Amino acid sequence: MPSAVRRKTRAYDPNRVRNALAAQAETVRTAAHRCTPEQLARPTALPGWDVHHLLVHVAGQIDAVPRLLAEPAPTAARAQTDLTTWALRTGGYAELLDARTREDAARAAGEAGAAAAIDAAAEELEPVLEMAVREDVLLPHRFGAMRALDFAVTRLVELVVHTDDLTRALGTAVSLDRYALATTVRVLADALAAKAPGGSVEVRVPPFAVVQCVEGPRHVRGTPPNVVETDPLTWLRLAAGRLEWADALETHAVTASGPRADLGSHLPVLS
Structure with a gap:
């Protein structure tokens, strides 16, 4: 476990x-x-x-x-x-x-x-x-x-x-407002980390947030094996249910690398 x-x-x-x-x-x-x-x-x-x-x-x-x-x-x-x-x-x-x-x-x-x-x-x-x-x-x-x-x-x-x-x-x-956007990104990223607890996937939303989530082997140093990265607006749309994970991948609005880097089943978080 x-x-x-x-x-x-x-x-x-x-x-x-x-x-x-x-x-x-x-x-x-x-x-x-x-x-x-x-x-x-x-x-x-x-x-x-x-x-x-x-x-x-x-x-x-x-x-x-x-x-x-x-x-x-x-x-x-x-x-x-x-x-x-x-x-x-x-x-x-x-x-x-x-x-x-x-x-x-x-x-x-x-x-x-x-x-x-x-x-x-x-x-x-x-x-x-x-x-x-x-x-x-x-x-x-x-x-x-x-x-x-x-x-x-x-x-x-x-x-x-x-x-x-x-x-x-x-x-x-x-x-x-920049601080309002940054706060929203962080609240929703933290909610994802609570909804899908773990340390196998690193989710990056530069420049505002980085969290680890999803059950599995925890990454501790070096290049993470599972990484998801996107921009703040794409992230808030994914987290709020305004954008489907598959659509974000298809349009390259989000990048996901590694066998565990599929967040589709964990989104949205405001649901």
Whole structure:
């Protein structure tokens, strides 16, 4: 039986998380105001969602920060949910989030629209940003008490993944904050390492992350026998289920060498 691979808990800088969250929310807000009616009706990578649905969903992800901060603090003495648990379990609520988004999108269509929903969410976020990245504040998450800082990091992941969805739907680049992108890559790489524990495959996403995963002989020195390498955008699309492993290989968006370097059965991680 292979020995367990010890993993250090990755640390995220509160100030950089705060700044990246504010910057990415503002970027999406600006993009929403620039959308034409024709663009709002364009389909996205999410089944049944057009750009209007996507933007309303993003508004909800931003608004979750002030909403949870306003709720009574959990009774737990310490955090019960970490970033990896969130990443690996959040897909189980996809149907609930889909239904909620459709309801919110219908309501926003009858009011001032998706841009107004993001305006309201961003304005509620701004005054609580300092509290939102506290490491000593616990929030009442559905998976158990969660540090405010960790929850803020999950919002970065949501915003980065959906900003990329928006870019592809609009056919126009919507910029990604560098720290937000780096954080998303690392959270999803760590989730893969937890989902497929082991040390036989080295996954490289330069310049942001390197993890070892997949059960088998552990590599300790020299050139790894099993290596997967790709760029940050390809990785987040693979990990979020926006790109199939086979398609990424076929287009050379990812390289995989070695007998164990097939991650197809372990992806996506947000599922």
